[in-house]
Amino acid sequence: MATMTSAIPATTDTPARWQDYLQLLKPRVMSLVVFTGATGLVCAKAPIHPLLGAVAVLCIAVGAGASGALNMWYDADIDGQMRRTRGRPVPAGRIQGVEALTMGVILSLLSVMFMGVAVNWLAAGLLAFTIFFYAVVYTMWLKRWTAQNIVIGGLAGALPPVIGWAAAAGEVPLNAWLLCAIIFMWTPAHFWALALYTSEDYEKAGVPMMPVVAGPASTRRQIFIYSLLFAPLCLVPAFTGLGGRVYLAVAATGGLIFVILAWRVWRSRAGDSADPRRDSGLYDVRAGAKDARNLFAFSILYLTLIFATLLAEAVLGLPTFLNLLPGGA
Amino acid sequence: MSEPEAPQDTPAEATSPQPRLMSKAHRGRNIALALGLVAFAILVFLVTVVRLGANVLDRPL
Numbered sequence: 001m002a003t004m005t006s007a008i009p010a011t012t013d014t015p016a017r018w019q020d021y022l023q024l025l026k027p028r029v030m031s032l033v034v035f036t037g038a039t040g041l042v043c044a045k046a047p048i049h050p051l052l053g054a055v056a057v058l059c060i061a062v063g064a065g066a067s068g069a070l071n072m073w074y075d076a077d078i079d080g081q082m083r084r085t086r087g088r089p090v091p092a093g094r095i096q097g098v099e100a101l102t103m104g105v106i107l108s109l110l111s112v113m114f115m116g117v118a119v120n121w122l123a124a125g126l127l128a129f130t131i132f133f134y135a136v137v138y139t140m141w142l143k144r145w146t147a148q149n150i151v152i153g154g155l156a157g158a159l160p161p162v163i164g165w166a167a168a169a170g171e172v173p174l175n176a177w178l179l180c181a182i183i184f185m186w187t188p189a190h191f192w193a194l195a196l197y198t199s200e201d202y203e204k205a206g207v208p209m210m211p212v213v214a215g216p217a218s219t220r221r222q223i224f225i226y227s228l229l230f231a232p233l234c235l236v237p238a239f240t241g242l243g244g245r246v247y248l249a250v251a252a253t254g255g256l257i258f259v260i261l262a263w264r265v266w267r268s269r270a271g272d273s274a275d276p277r278r279d280s281g282l283y284d285v286r287a288g289a290k291d292a293r294n295l296f297a298f299s300i301l302y303l304t305l306i307f308a309t310l311l312a313e314a315v316l317g318l319p320t321f322l323n324l325l326p327g328g329a
Numbered sequence: 330m331s332e333p334e335a336p337q338d339t340p341a342e343a344t345s346p347q348p349r350l351m352s353k354a355h356r357g358r359n360i361a362l363a364l365g366l367v368a369f370a371i372l373v374f375l376v377t378v379v380r381l382g383a384n385v386l387d388r389p390l
Contacts, residue, residue: 015350015353015354016354016358017354017357017358018358018361018362021358049379051376052379052380055372058372
């Protein structure tokens with residue numbers, strides 16, 4: 001259980017507004033999950049009624065939101081100690097922890113049951129597993145226990161395209177798991193780049209993020225190694241009948257930039273010294289951490305671009321790269 | 330009836346913005362919840378029509 005420390009104030013005089021309850025659902029995370037889930041659903045190229053497709057995406061979004069609420073309930077103590085998260089509704093005292101817990105449980109049950117009844121039970125089972133993995137395995141166990149927390153926990157963020165694919169096709173072939181693998185391999189470089197310039201917060205809150213446990217130099221090296229694995233993996237969909245020419249061009253160009261930025265992080269001193277601007281904006285960084293900031297920002301852009309390209313190619317019915325090769329189907 | 334009436338605490342509360350804020354926040358939350366429930370009911374109805382519609386028409390008479 002989370003230890004509820006003095007970091008969590010009693011409820012404030014400010015009444016909770018509906019926007020605070022919406023914030024419990026982590027709408028920014030939800031939007032990424034909706035995007036990747038919809039990409040999986042469309043790339044399956046299976047006949048599904050548009051309304052049921054929309055319901056599937058809605059269930060994925062609500063399930064992700066429920067995970068976020070459960071995360072905010074459990075992590076309220078450490079959220080209150082980090083400047084990135086101390087304004088969240090529970091640590092700020094606008095919403096009680098038990099309300100976040102109740103909302104998380106109800107929305108979890110609702111999203112899974114509705115997915116099962118309206119779409120199919122394979123997608124519902126995968127959604128239930130994803131919520132469980134994020135709320136219990138990652139939040140309650142991995143996050144406070146190991147420096148590999150976001151590596152293993154990244155599976156929860158990587159599963160939405162698989163759920164979307166299962167919703168449309170009723171099965172999960174290798175191409176669906178390939179999308180999952182791409183997000184999974186993207187996660188370490190993305191989060192460790194962020195952690196390099198927010199490690200003080202994590203250290204203060206007692207969260208064993210990689211820069212806190214292994215140090216910035218080791219983290220920078222691991223970011224580069226993961227980027228060397230991640231960039232080639234992004235090319236694979238072009239050779240498995242998933243992506244087309246445009247996808248291959250975007251993945252190759254972006255992957256090259258990703259590796260260059262990761263190399264620059266490796267050679268930089270990002271995370272080496274304490275940030276003197278304790279209360280500056282989260283994304284204001286020192287010159288030494290600029291390379292980490294650049295990689296963090298580009299990682300978001302790159303993942304968005306490759307999924308958007310896959311989505312656009314599937315919607316427009318463009319031929320896959322395999323079909324364009326001599327003798328292609 | 331010459332005794333002065335005991336001062337009531339309502340004037341102080343009435344001038345405070347807090348009850349108004351609370352009321353406004355409650356109203357906003359109730360409206361959001363109501364809209365959510367109505368949307369959910371409509372969605373369940375539409376999904377039922379989509380899932381059962383063809384089967385209902387196809388059943389043997």
